[in-house]
């Protein structure tokens with residue numbers, strides 16, 4: 001599989017009558033790494049859910065490579081190459097780790113599961129455990145590994161580092177960087193750990209009240225601490 005570019009154009013979306021995302025436009029090139037930042041409740045999760053086809057769309061288009069996915073439902077978008085790891089993890093609690101990974105294989109051979117175990121040795125140790133018996137961090141690893149196994153051309157990760165120990169965070173970010181570097185996958189990341197997100201990304205957007213309030217490189221953001229304080233509420 002080769003990474004695809006993602007184009008979001010004029011996207012407005014929300015839940016029922018409630019508009020959350022307003023006129024959002026951005027482009028991520030094939031193999032690009034975009035961090036989506038912003039304070040709590042500005043619409044980061046809703047943006048990803050909207051790209052994944054899980055909200056109500058009022059206007060705009062989403063294109064994955066040459067494929068206009070705007071009119072497709074969530075499962076058709078996944079078949080078209082979009083991988084989405086939502087914040088709530090959504091692993092199967094009553095299946096084992098290995099069975100959860102099998103679900104992610106799609107048409108790939110079973111031996112491909114070893115790729116997940118190489119990326120997350122902890123999952124190999126717990127391969128026979130049920131989803132319900134995993135810690136929060138292990139569930140996060142499993143949800144991420146399962147989606148990567150399906151070789152998405154564009155991957156959306158909503159707070160993948162939540163609940164992970166620092167050493168595992170470093171390993172996961174290194175694995176994601178390698179995926180993007182060999183142009184296997186284009187990666188979009190929502191993350192509260194701003195430093196980790198900026199170390200990883202080559203481009204950043206910051207949302208405020210559902211709109212893009214700032215866009216640029218991590219270096220440009222680093223150089224403008226007023227923006228960091230105003231839009232993220234922290235120094236980093």
Ligand SMILES: Nc1ncnc2c1ncn2[C@@H]1O[C@H](COP(=O)(O)OP(=O)(O)OP(=O)(O)O)[C@@H](O)[C@H]1O
Pocket residue numbers: 015018020038039040041042043044045046047
């Ligand atoms: N299912 C829903 N129905 C209605 N409103 C929702 C729903 N989910 C989220 N919202 C609202 O949409 C707004 C944006 O929420 P969202 O979760 O996208 O923000 P976020 O930037 O990801 O926040 P956080 O950093 O806290 O995860 C919030 O005001 C939230 O209350």
